[in-house]
Each structure stands twice: as C-alpha cells, then as structure tokens.
Amino acid sequence: MGAGPGDENLLTLRGADLLARADVVLLDREAHGTMLRHCSDRVKVVDISGDPGVTPLSAVQEARNGSTVVRLCAGDPGFFSSVTDEVAACAKAGVEFEIVPGVPPATAVLTYAGIAPAAAVPEFRVVDAAQVTDWSEQAGRPGTMVIYNGVADAVPIAKALIAAGCPDSTPVAVTQSGTTTEQYTVVSSLGRLAPDLKHAGIAEPALIIVGDAVGTRDRLSWFESKPLFGWRVLVPRTKEQSAGLSDQLRSYGAVPEEVPTISVEPPRTPQQMDRAIKGLVTGRYEWVAFTSSNAVKAIREKFEEYGLDARAFAGLKVAAVGEATARALVEFGVKPDLVPVGEHSSEGLLAEWPPYDSMLDPINRVLLPRADIATETLIAGLTELGWECDDVTAYRTVRAAPPPAPIREAIKGGGFDAVLFTSSSTVRNLVGIAGKPHNVTVIAAIGPQTARTAQEFGLRVDIMAEQPSASALAAALAEYGAGQRQAALAAGDVPRRPSQTRRGARRRAR
Numbered sequence: 101m102g103a104g105p106g107d108e109n110l111l112t113l114r115g116a117d118l119l120a121r122a123d124v125v126l127l128d129r130e131a132h133g134t135m136l137r138h139c140s141d142r143v144k145v146v147d148i149s150g151d152p153g154v155t156p157l158s159a160v161q162e163a164r165n166g167s168t169v170v171r172l173c174a175g176d177p178g179f180f181s182s183v184t185d186e187v188a189a190c191a192k193a194g195v196e197f198e199i200v201p202g203v204p205p206a207t208a209v210l211t212y213a214g215i216a217p218a219a220a221v222p223e224f225r226v227v228d229a230a231q232v233t234d235w236s237e238q239a240g241r242p243g244t245m246v247i248y249n250g251v252a253d254a255v256p257i258a259k260a261l262i263a264a265g266c267p268d269s270t271p272v273a274v275t276q277s278g279t280t281t282e283q284y285t286v287v288s289s290l291g292r293l294a295p296d297l298k299h300a301g302i303a304e305p306a307l308i309i310v311g312d313a314v315g316t317r318d319r320l321s322w323f324e325s326k327p328l329f330g331w332r333v334l335v336p337r338t339k340e341q342s343a344g345l346s347d348q349l350r351s352y353g354a355v356p357e358e359v360p361t362i363s364v365e366p367p368r369t370p371q372q373m374d375r376a377i378k379g380l381v382t383g384r385y386e387w388v389a390f391t392s393s394n395a396v397k398a399i400r401e402k403f404e405e406y407g408l409d410a411r412a413f414a415g416l417k418v419a420a421v422g423e424a425t426a427r428a429l430v431e432f433g434v435k436p437d438l439v440p441v442g443e444h445s446s447e448g449l450l451a452e453w454p455p456y457d458s459m460l461d462p463i464n465r466v467l468l469p470r471a472d473i474a475t476e477t478l479i480a481g482l483t484e485l486g487w488e489c490d491d492v493t494a495y496r497t498v499r500a501a502p503p504p505a506p507i508r509e510a511i512k513g514g515g516f517d518a519v520l521f522t523s524s525s526t527v528r529n530l531v532g533i534a535g536k537p538h539n540v541t542v543i544a545a546i547g548p549q550t551a552r553t554a555q556e557f558g559l560r561v562d563i564m565a566e567q568p569s570a571s572a573l574a575a576a577l578a579e580y581g582a583g584q585r586q587a588a589l590a591a592g593d594v595p596r597r598p599s600q601t602r603r604g605a606r607r608r609a610r
Contacts, residue, residue, distance in 0.1 A: 102176040102202015103127070106305070107212075107279035108134045110203045118200065123167035126159055132172050163195045174305075176204040180228045180248055206246045209278030209307050213285050214321030217244040219313050229253060229308075239264030244311035251276075251306040258293040261310070266290055271314035276306040279323075281330050281355045287317060326353030327582035331517040331597055332510075334537070336361040336530045337570075345520070345570045352578040357516070359507060360500040361529035364394050367493045376467055376492045377402050381412050385490070386463040389419040390436075391446065391478065393428035395469045398494035400432050410434050421449050423569055444568045445547070446478040456486030469494035497525060502533040514538030514602035518577055522546045522570055524553035531557050540602045544577050546570065 101118060104110040119125065119138035127135065128149040136145065146159060163169040177183040177199055190197045206226045210217050217224045223243025229250030232238070238245060239261050250257055254274060262268050268291030275285045288296035290310070323329070331354045335345055346356040367373060377399075379385060390396050403409060410433030420426040420436040422444030429436050440448035456464045465488045468478065479489045502508065510516055512535045519537050521527050527550060530537075536557060537543065544563035545551035551561045563580050565573040588595040 101170055101172055101200040102178075102204070103132045103135060103172045103174055104203045105175055105205040105208040105212075105279045106277060107208075108132075110208060110279060111135060111138070112200065112202065114200050115202065118168070118170055121168055122170040124159055124162050124169040125172065126156070126169070127172040128174070131174065135172060160189060160193050160195060163190070164193060173202070175206075176202040179204050179206065179226065180230075205278055205305070205307055206248070209275050209283075210246065210309060210313075212279045212283060212323040213273060213275045213309075214317040214319075214323070215244075215273060215309055215313055216316045216320060217246070217309075217311075217313050219316045221312065229257065235260035236264035239266045244309065244313040247308040247310065249304070250308050251302055251304055254297060254302075254308055255294045257308070258290040262290050266310075270310060271312060273309045273314045273317065274300075274302055274306060275309070276302045276304075278305070278307060281350075281353060283324060283330075285317070285324060287314060323353070325585075327578040327585065328518075329353035331355065331581060332357060332515065332599065333577070334359055334511065334516045334519040334530075334541075336519065336526045337522055345522075345574055348571060348574045349577075352574070352581070354518075357507070359503045359530070359534070361526050361533060363498050363500045364397075365496045365498055366398075367496055372492050373398070373402055373469070373494060376469065376490060377406060377408075379490070380416070380467060381408070383415070384463070385416060385465050385467045386461050387417045387419060387466040387487070388413070389421075389449070389466055389468050389478065389482075390425050390429065391421045391449075391468070391470050393425050394471065394497075395494050396425060396428040396432060399469055419449060419453070421445065423571075446481070450478065450481035450485075453482065453485060464488055465490060468492065471495055471497050499529045499532060508534045511535060511537055511541075514540045514599055516541050517598045518542035518544060520544045520546075520570070520573055520577065521550050521554055522573065524550050526550075527553045527557060527559075538602065540598045542577070542580065542598050544573055544580075546573050 101115050116138045119135060120140065122139055122143055124144045124146065125136065125139060126146045126148050127133070129145070129147040130149055146156060159169050159171070171186065173181050173183060178201065183199065187197055187199065221243040225241065225243065226246045226248065227238060228248045235257060247257065251274065258272065268289060270290045271287070272290055272293055273285055273287050274297065275283060277283050284302070286296055286300050286302060328349065333349050333354045333356050335356050335358045337345065337358070337360070346358060349356040380388065403412065413434050417437045418429065418434055419438040420429055422439070426436050426439045438452060440452050442448050442451060464486065466482055467490050469492050479491055482489050516537065519541055521544065523546065536559065539560065542562045543554055543559050545554055545561050546565050547568040548564070551564050554561050563576050565576045585595040
C-alpha cells in the first residue's frame with residue numbers, strides 16, 4: 101500500500117479502509133507512524149525503519165495463517181520501490197496480495213509547490229537518478245522532468261544537463277519534505293543551482309523539477325504561502341480542549357504542539373455535586389449556568405453515573421458563557437436558552453441575564469457548577485438581579501506535570517514561533533512548569549485579563565483576539581502572520597518565522 105507523499109491526509113480511502121481491518125502493519129514508524137490512527141487497538145505493528153526494502157518472513161507467514169497484513173510504502177508502491185520483489189515473495193509463498201496505489205510525490209509535491217507539470221509543454225516524465233548513467237538522453241526531451249533520489253548529486257546533474265545541450269537558464273526547483281509543514285523549495289536555474297543550493301541545507305526526501313513549468317509557481321503557490329506556514333505554535337491547554345484549536349492552526353499551515361498546563365480533576369468532596377444533581381432533577385432550580393465546557397463535562401459525567409441523560413434538563417433554562425460551552429451542551433443534547441451575543445465572559449452573561457421576576461419565575465434559584473478557582477463576579481451579579489445561587493465546585497483545575505526537557509528548552513530558547521494563551525491560568529501554569537517563552541516568540545492572548553496576566557509575568561503581548569474564543573485567537577494569529585509575511589515581501593526581504601530571527605538560528609534563503 102502506498103502511504104502517499106508525506107501529508108497523512110493524502111492517504112487513499114482504500115488505504116484507510118484496509119488499515120482499519122489490518123491484523124498486522126509493517127511500516128517505517130518514524131516516517132508513517134501517524135497512519136496508525138486508522139488502525140484498531142489490536143493491530144500488531146512491525147517497524148521496518150532499519151531495512152525498509154525487506155518484508156520480514158514472519159509477516160508472510162502471518163498472512164499464510166489468515167491474517168490481513170498491510171505493508172506501507174512511501175509514496176506509491178509502483179514508483180521506484182521494492183514492491184516487485186516483495187510481491188514475488190508473496191506469490192511464491194502462496195499468499196494472496198493486492199497492490200494499493202498511493203498518491204505519488206511526482207504529482208503531489210509539485211502541486212503543493214505550486215508547479216503545474218504539464219502547463220508549458222504537455223509532456224511529463226519521472227526519472228530515478230539512481231538508475232541514470234547518461235543524462236544526455238534526458239537533456240533533449242521537451243516538457244517537465246521530475247527527478248527522484250538526486251538531491252545529493254543535484255549540481256553534477258545540472259552540469260551534465262547543460263553539457264548535453266540544455267540552456268543554463270532552464271528553470272529548476274528543488275523541494276524538500278513536500279506536502280508536509282517542513283516543505284521548503286529553492287527555485288533556481290541549471291546555471292545557478294550550485295550557489296543557490298549551497299546554504300539551503302536541502303536533503304532527502306526531496307524532488308528536483310526541471311523545465312518551464314517551474315515558472316507557474318509564481319502564481320500557483322498556495323501551500324508555502326499560508327499565513328502561518330511552518331510556524332511551530334505552542335497550545336498550552338488541556339488535552340480535551342486543544343484538538344479543535346490545533347486543527348484550525350494546521351489549516352493555516354502551522355505545526356501545533358499541545359502542551360497540557362492544566363489538569364482537570366474531580367472535586368475533593370463529591371457530596372456537593374451529588375446534592376446539586378438531585379436538586380436539578382427534583383425541580384430546585386430555574387436556571388443552570390455553565391461557564392466552561394469542563395463544567396458541562398462534569399455534569400454530564402455525573403448524569404451518566406446516575407443513569408440520567410439530557411432529558412433531566414426538561415423545564416430548566418440553561419445558560420452558556422460562550423460558543424465553546426454552548427457546543428458542549430448541544431453535543432450533550434441540550435440547547436442553551438441564553439448565550440451572550442457580546443462579550444463571552446461572566447460580565448457578558450450578566451449583561452443579558454434577565455432579573456428575577458416573581459410573577460414570571462416560579463423559582464428564584466440558579467445552579468452554577470464551576471471550577472474551584474472561578475471568580476465571584478457572576479455570583480455577585482446574579483445576586484444583584486434578585487437570584488439566589490447554589491455555587492457548586494464541579495471540578496478542580498490543578499497544574500499539570502512539566503513537559504519533556506526538549507519542549508522546555510524550546511520554550512525558553514525561542515524554538516516556538518508563537519504561544520496561544522487561552523486563560524490567565526495557562527499563563528501562570530506554563531511559566532510555572534516550563535519557564536517564560538523567549539522574547540522572539542509571538543504572544544497571543546484570548547482577552548484583556550489574560551493579557552494583563554501575561555504582562556505581569558514580563559511577557560510582551562503581540563496579539564489579542566477581538567472575541568474571547570480560541571477560534572478567534574487562532575484567526576488573529578493567522579492575520580498577524582499574513583501581515584508579517586506581506587511586510588517582508590513588500591520590503592524585498594525573505595519572509596522568516598519568528599524563531600528564525602533569534603541569535604544562532606539557521607537562515608535559509610528562498
């Protein structure tokens with residue numbers, strides 16, 4: 101099976117289906133380990149990174165015994181791989197086999213680099229440099245040539261093509277780690293390839309593209325021009341909260357790194373929550389106000405413990421402090437009656453909360469399940485509006501364990517391009533478990549309070565979201581990244597990530 105060119109999302113539907121049904125998977129874990137997310141928990145994984153060209157006999161034997169064995173190959177198994185030898189071994193052993201194509205780098209990497217291979221001349225050929233002994237045979241052919249396995253000899257290949265008659269002005273692009281956020285492209289010509297590659301640090305996996313089609317990159321480049329392309333962004337949140345934010349950052353070309361700074365744990369004394377759930381079911385409350393998705397999760401878990409579901413909210417009015425909390429309620433099966441349209445905070449919720457009216461409200465009590473460190477703003481405001489609050493600790497937030505040493509070093513040494521702070525506690529906890537981010541790191545804060553906390557710790561706040569939501573914060577960072585890129589281009593400079601501006605960082609010219 102072909103694993104594709106590098107981007108795990110380019111795996112074929114057939115490939116994902118077979119991985120889900122596989123009993124045994126053979127793969128280079130370092131290169132394709134992310135593909136295992138398609139597999140079941142019972143799958144047996146054989147790492148063949150040490151000798152990727154050989155299928156172990158034990159895997160063939162497992163297939164003979166009835167197991168479904170998937171052998172993942174880089175790119176497409178039909179492009180310069182050992183698949184013919186391996187298929188022959190399967191046939192000799194009497195094992196039924198299927199060859200599943202993958203998206204080949206020869207097309208995908210060019211598309212991600214903004215190069216249309218058949219745009220100038222309707223001819224396109226793929227060459228394995230390891231099998232070419234005379235480049236003069238390739239020099240006289242029209243169209244686009246894509247060269248595999250040739251980066252180490254790129255300059256000698258260019259010289260050989262010029263010697264065989266190719267103009268030294270022939271456009272050339274060299275793309276490394278294509279279709280991944282590590283993608284890097286050097287655009288040159290056959291005559292200038294040596295100096296242009298000298299300080300680029302290009303290495304395998306990479307492709308060399310030769311021909312006039314390279315010129316389409318100026319107008320078709322879309323991947324490397326994403327606003328946060330290649331940015332390493334620290335997401336200091338709980339694991340449950342970070343998935344959606346990380347997906348959004350990836351859509352901007354960033355490489356999110358999730359570092360939990362907060363651990364959410366049950367309250368030390370659960371009796372208070374038990375009484376609250378009983379009161380909720382027996383009609384003690386008129387309203388339930390949720391100030392976080394964690395509070396929704398805590399109530400939901402208690403419901404499941406008692407065999408209850410969303411129907412227990414019948415007759416109750418439900419408020420959510422913001423969009424993320426509202427989504428958590430909807431996923432639970434509860435449509436909130438009140439979500440502030442303005443500021444998503446306790447103040448915003450209070451601004452739209454109706455005062456208690458004894459003629460309209462049969463009960464004047466509000467259940468407020470919250471964290472142990474929540475502020476008293478909402479309780480005080482509801483009391484002024486005539487409501488009585490049952491303030492219940494639904495969960496505790498405690499500082500998470502320190503991240504691994506390489507992450508701590510990257511935080512303090514400027515290895516991250518940006519960090520997103522989604523609450524004051526994430527600021528305090530990150531600094532507490534890992535240290536202060538380097539001064540080249542872009543600091544983005546979800547709102548004024550979080551920004552003030554960051555500044556109290558001596559951090560320069562570069563970005564603050566217009567709306568206090570994680571999604572708006574990610575969008576603000578993308579807008580900032582796009583602005584930095586455009587400013588560099590307008591000044592005639594090469595766009596650089598923040599981490600590339602620190603002292604000692606390797607600089608490469610595009």
